[in-house]
Amino acid sequence: MTSFTDERDLLAAARRGLSPTAADRARVLRAIRGVIAAGDAGSNGDVPPGGAPRLITRARRLVAMGAVAVAAAGVGYLGGFRAGRRQAAFDASLSTAASSSAERPKLVTRSPAAERAGIGHLPAAPSRDVADAPALPPAVRRRAHAAPVPPPTLDETPSSSLTVELEGLRAVERALRDGKPGFALSLLRELDDKVPKGRLLEERLATRTIARCAAGDVPMGIDLAEEFADRYPDSVYGRRVADACPRTDSRRSGD
C-alpha cells in the first residue's frame, strides 16, 4: 500500500485517480452527440425559449395534430348524416385521407452528416485529451432558413429510431460490462431487426466485434480487429476493438 504522509499529496493523487481517461471523454462525447442529434431531428434544432425540454414542444404539436384530425373527422361524420350513410362513409374516408395527407406529409430526412452533427465543432485549441476524440463535422446550420418541415409521426421519426438504437447500444454495453458477450450479440441481433438501417453502424460493428472476440466467435485466420480497422480506420473504438481481439495469424501470413 502506498504511504501518504501529506493530506494534500493524497488528495492530488485521488483527484488524478478519479479523473476520466481519454477513452471516457471520447465515448461520452459520442453519446452526447447522438442524443443531441436525436433531439434536433424533427425540430429546427433550436432550444425553446426558457430552455423548456424539446419533448414538451413535440408533445404539444402532436396534441394539436390530433385535435385537427378529430375536428376533420367530426366534420366528415356530420356531413355523412346529411348525405346518407353510403355517401358519408365516402366523405369521411376522403376527409380522413385529406387531413392525414395534409397533417402528415412524407418524412423529410436529413443527410447522414447532418444527422450526426449534434453539436458544433470543437474549440480551435481543445485540451490535450479531448483532442483524442474524433473530429466533429462542421456545425450544421439551423434549418430555420429552409422551408418549414411539418412534424413527422412519432413512429417514423428519425429521433425515435435513433433513441431505440442508443438504448439498444447501451444495453449491449452493459451486457459487455457484465461479461456476457453472448447476450450482447443477441441484443445486437434484436437491434438489427428493430432498426435495420440505423445511423450508429460504426458503434454496432465495434460492439459486435468486441462481443464476438470475447465470446471466441472468431473464424480461424480472420482478424476481426483488422477488418474493423479497414472499415473504420479513424474510429475512436479502434484501440478498444484491437485490445479485445487478440491478433491471429491473419490473411497476411499467407494461410
Added chain:
Amino acid sequence: MDRVTLEDVYAEQFDFVWRCLRSLGVPAGALDDAAQDVFVIVHRRLQDFRGDASLPTWLFGIARNVASNHRRRAARKQAPLVDLAEELPSVGPGPAEYVQDQEAAAFVNRFMDGLNEDKRGLFFLALLEGMAIPEVAAALALPVNTAYTRVRRLRLEFQQALARRETAA
C-alpha cells in the same frame, strides 16, 4: 460576456463533472449515462446560464441532481455492474503512479462513502477540487462562516482517517 458553447464547457469541464459524479456516489457502471445526462441538460440550459455563479458551481448543481437520480436508480436495480476494462494507451503516469493514484482515489471514495450528501459535496468542492470557500458556500447554499467551520471539521476528520490508514500500513 462571451457566449459559452457546449464544446467549450465539455472541453474545460468534463473532468470536473466526471470526478464530481464519481465523488457523489454514481456507480462506475452508470458514469457514462450520468455524464451524458449532465451534458444534455447543459446543452438545453446553456442559453439560460448568465454567469452569476461560476461555471463549475452551476455544473455542480446539475451533476448533484443527476447523481442523486442515478444513485436511486442503482439502488432500485441492485444489479452489479462491472467496469469494462477499456483504457487507451496511457499518456500520463507510469504503472506505479497509476496504482498510487487509484489507491488514493479508493481511499477517498471510502471516506466519502461514510459522509452524508451535504458533507460529500463539501468535501468534493473544498478539499478535493480546492474551490474557494465562498464559492463552495454559494454552491451548497450555506453561509460562508458555516462553510468555513464545516470544512475545518471535515479536514480534521479526513486527517484522522489518513493517520489511521498510515498506522495500519
